[in-house]
Amino acid sequence: MRNKKVLIALLSIGMLIAVIRIAMIFVNYEKEQNQKKEDYFKQNFFAMDTYMSVQVYGKNAQKNVEKAIAEIERLDALLSTGKEDSEVSQINQNGGGKLSIDTGNLMDRAKYLYSESDGAFDISIYPVMKAWGFADKDYHVPEERVLREALSKVSMDRIRVSVDKEVTLPAGTEIDFGGIAKGYTADRVAGILKANGVESAMLDLGGNVQLIGKKPDGSDWKIAIQNPDGSDHYLGVVKTADKAIVTSGGYERNFTQDGVTYHHIIDPKTGYPVQNGLVSVTIVSADGTMADGLSTTLFVMGQERATEYWRQHSSEFDFVMYREDGTLWITSGLKDCFSSEFEINEIE
Ligand code: AMP
Numbered sequence: 586m587r588n589k590k591v592l593i594a595l596l597s598i599g600m601l602i603a604v605i606r607i608a609m610i611f612v613n614y615e616k617e618q619n620q621k622k623e624d625y626f627k628q629n630f631f632a633m634d635t636y637m638s639v640q641v642y643g644k645n646a647q648k649n650v651e652k653a654i655a656e657i658e659r660l661d662a663l664l665s666t667g668k669e670d671s672e673v674s675q676i677n678q679n680g681g682g683k684l685s686i687d688t689g690n691l692m693d694r695a696k697y698l699y700s701e702s703d704g705a706f707d708i709s710i711y712p713v714m715k716a717w718g719f720a721d722k723d724y725h726v727p728e729e730r731v732l733r734e735a736l737s738k739v740s741m742d743r744i745r746v747s748v749d750k751e752v753t754l755p756a757g758t759e760i761d762f763g764g765i766a767k768g769y770t771a772d773r774v775a776g777i778l779k780a781n782g783v784e785s786a787m788l789d790l791g792g793n794v795q796l797i798g799k800k801p802d803g804s805d806w807k808i809a810i811q812n813p814d815g816s817d818h819y820l821g822v823v824k825t826a827d828k829a830i831v832t833s834g835g836y837e838r839n840f841t842q843d844g845v846t847y848h849h850i851i852d853p854k855t856g857y858p859v860q861n862g863l864v865s866v867t868i869v870s871a872d873g874t875m876a877d878g879l880s881t882t883l884f885v886m887g888q889e890r891a892t893e894y895w896r897q898h899s900s901e902f903d904f905v906m907y908r909e910d911g912t913l914w915i916t917s918g919l920k921d922c923f924s925s926e927f928e929i930n931e932i933e
């Protein structure tokens with residue numbers, strides 16, 4: 586009888602221990618799962634008039650994604666021409682004003698690109714963007730007189746910036762950082778993430794891809810370059826790390842009137858959408874601001890001038906160029922990291 590009681594007591598203790606063990610396994614599993622969730626976080630959102638996504642690996646992934654999005658929203662509020670109270674809109678309305686650190690940086694980069702490209706890149710293009718309805722999405726071909734008037738306001742030469750970053754615009758001149766803002770934003774966000782210890786992340790700011798480090802398993806990222814026809818038939822894939830990959834093309838924003846398609850990248854010499862046989866230009870560079878600025882600039886320059894420019898700056902960036910005649914061109918720095926189903930023409 587006594588032995589039976591002891592046996593039951595022992596069995597009960599054994600069962601209790603087993604239950605505690607099982608409970609602990611569950612707790613540990615939960616902890617592990619939470620840890621894993623912490624190790625990776627991705628968020629899709631809409632900002633700067635486009636769909637974006639930020640994905641971050643490592644500790645505090647979610648918090649770091651939140652920091653990235655906060656910075657994007659801060660810069661959107663500062664740089665947007667569509668928001669009446671943004672710094673850029675205020676400068677445009679008042680014919681000038683004090684540049685903040687960010688708009689000051691962007692102005693410097695924009696002036697550099699303007700002079701390097703002999704005016705192909707010109708942020709004072711905004712009156713012309715408005716004339717075509719790209720500013721308020723009321724797209725239409727402008728009357729010749731209206732276009733000429735708008736074009737007469739375009740020239741970065743006439744924008745004055747004093748040493749203490751006070752900018753003055755001539756009457757009617759307005760600025761638009763649209764060709765470079767997303768790249769600058771990507772650079773800024775990458776800086777913030779790195780300062781917070783992030784070693785692996787990918788930002789996709791509406792086609793402006795910025796990579797931080799390599800993938801968590803130590804391999805390169807594979808970034809597909811979209812085919813402008815919208816199909817899954819990519820132009821190619823770039824295998825790289827720690828770089829920006831930025832594409833400009835007329836297919837990104839355009840409208841059709843009387844059977845003719847007009848897009849949003851304007852030749853400042855004519856006031857008309859660029860028509861030079863190019864469909865898209867993709868820049869690969871360690872510098873996100875440069876990648877974005879140059880994608881627009883080289884698209885305006887056309888293949889010959891773009892190639893000439895690359896030959897003078899081949900240590901700073903590479904490009905992939907897709908033409909209306911169906912040919913695909915890459916600069917030699919990409920030859921070991923670019924693959925494509927297209928026939929590849931190499932530029933040296
Ligand atoms: P992206 O998509 O980076 O090529 O930028 C295109 C945007 O840049 C347009 O929507 C305009 O806001 C602006 N833009 C258009 N033409 C020019 C130009 N020639 N120089 C500078 N910015 C331009």
Ligand code: MG
Binds near residue numbers: 833
């Ligand atoms: Mg650009």
